[in-house]
Amino acid sequence: MSESDIAAAFEDGPAFVPYLTAGDPTFESSIEYVEALERGGADVIELGLPFSEPIAEGPTIQQAIVRSLADGMTPVRFFEFVETLAVDVPLVCMTYYNLIYQYGEEEGPRPFVERAAAAGVDGLIVPDLPVEEAQPLRTACDALGVDLIFIVAPTTTDDRLDPLLEHSSGYVYVQARLGVTGARSDVSDHTSHSLDRLKGYDLPAAVGFGISTGEQAGEIVAGGADGIIVGSALVDIVADGYENDLSVEETADRLEAKANELTTGITEQGQPRSERL
């Protein structure tokens, strides 16, 4: 299998993978925000396609989802969003299975994946789809050259690890601690244990859940992570701009600055993956 654009983004050193909910708080402003993340050094960008029942999300991203849905975000609009974006880095769509399953006329996940691939989406993360239920989506993703990224949790048992990594492509998402998404000041030591367990596998391991500062990002990279995923800390900036009526420009600048801080934290600690292997 030829290496995907996503996997390639992890080649030259640990990757910075920011997340934003697409369309939060509006379609137009959100485009600016995502583009600011690329200027701030994003190597891959995760875009949330909002679902009404986000069971894996903490309050920060739940509120982002409420704002985006209120502005009229739908799967159809989401793909227009992706097509409107002027960014060069690979894009990952993070959403829940019902939206994938319902899309299009034909039954099953394929119409969604087809449309995603055509729009320029490089990968999918589906937090409510464990490996056990993933075969139809895996098949559609393989057929269309879209990566499917699975999450390794602190509770993932050793015997679940092999099938999980076998199904994963692009990278694996290492959930740094139990619970739902949300920025935290501490990042648990589950992380180093999880990273150790993943050493024998080929896929890059990107750590997420709770990371909010460049310093934390640096520590985790020093601990062996191939990438850092940051969501809620960035969504907090969008929320703050929305609540305090800041201009889109100002919020975009703040996002870019935060992305810079995280990128710097990562690059100061990290060495290219090729040199560590």
Place this chain on the structure above:
Amino acid sequence: MSETFGRYGGQYVPEALMPALEELTDAYQRYVLNNEDGFMDEFRQRLETFGGRPTPLQRAEQLSERYGTEVYLKREDLVHGGAHKLNNALGQVLLAKYMGKERIIAETGAGQHGTATAMAAAHLDMPCEIYMGRTDTNRQRPNVFRMRLNNAEVTPVDIGRGTLKEAISEALRDWAHTVETTHYVIGSVVGPHPFPQLVDAFQAVISAEIRDQLRERTGALPDSVVACAGGGSNAMGTFHHFVDEEPVDLYAIEAGGSSLEVDQARGVAPNSASLTTGTEGVLHGARTRVLQDGHGQIMESHSVSAGLDYAGVGPELAHLVETGRVTPDSVGDDTALAGFHRLSQTEGIIPALETSHAIGWLEEATPEQLGERVVLTVSGRGDKDLETVLEETAERDIPAAPQMNVFSNPTTGGDGNE
């Protein structure tokens, strides 16, 4: 063990929860199916001494006369706590204990499952936290007090419309944090495998008793069996032992709310009729029938009854409807309220608003549907609903409703109807 019922069921949950579901499946097989360590014996014994089982099967004299058929009521309103919910809650809290868990969480809509879980947790000495939508804490206040009195934490959920759907999502989020030490006592036959089977196993006692009690009384099976259905635990428990008895017709009555029409643009369904009007989708860990818009966003449901106010339904019930074994029907708010008053006046039983939907359905059913012998499960008692019923009745013209002007105060001139 199969994880699906036809095309429904499955395990659509975050990876973090999968090991807990594996552990629970294992415990279900060992303790529930194989009675390891005498688990089922202890469960049955506690259902009897703490829960008040068996409950009576009562011939309803006025209703029998009204409909020209034998109407039997299965009195789950007489289970401790006032609803069938304890059957499941006690089973799961006990199972959590056998599994070595240290803490219990649950969601609740009407507050009946929360109350039952709080009682079972107090009874078995386990700390307990209940998630309840803000709208529901306001409309089911007596149950909030009961849960607090049993020393459970009650955490209101503010997101969305603040009903059962949001409470389940929030309980799942808590579980994702605490899964290593906590058991999530889900309140109906919904959620990921093995919950639908587990809850059904604990509720099946309802139909086991009905079958034996009716056989003893009449030597026969019923022609039809009727149960209200929100998530479907009362319905599955009431149907369980009749599913393989082909001549027995099974009716699951959902909440028709104010209308079966949906507002696609606003994402609102003014009903909770997922079996009758829903489409296949994935919600709260299972593939089932759900109320959703054309994009797959889950709709806000509505019912005057908090316990039926849910956009999904148990996967096994969805399957039994799909295969034609169970006939779904829906009853709107008005008919349910009329049913509430009718049972209260003619039989001296104040039913829960959920149950009132099944009572209301008797009025709309044809004689062919009812047959000569009909069993209806009174899933709960209506004490929790008195405030809602007074308010909702005052807004409508319900023939059977009594005047509440006992409260009117001549000196202030209030009409007392509020």
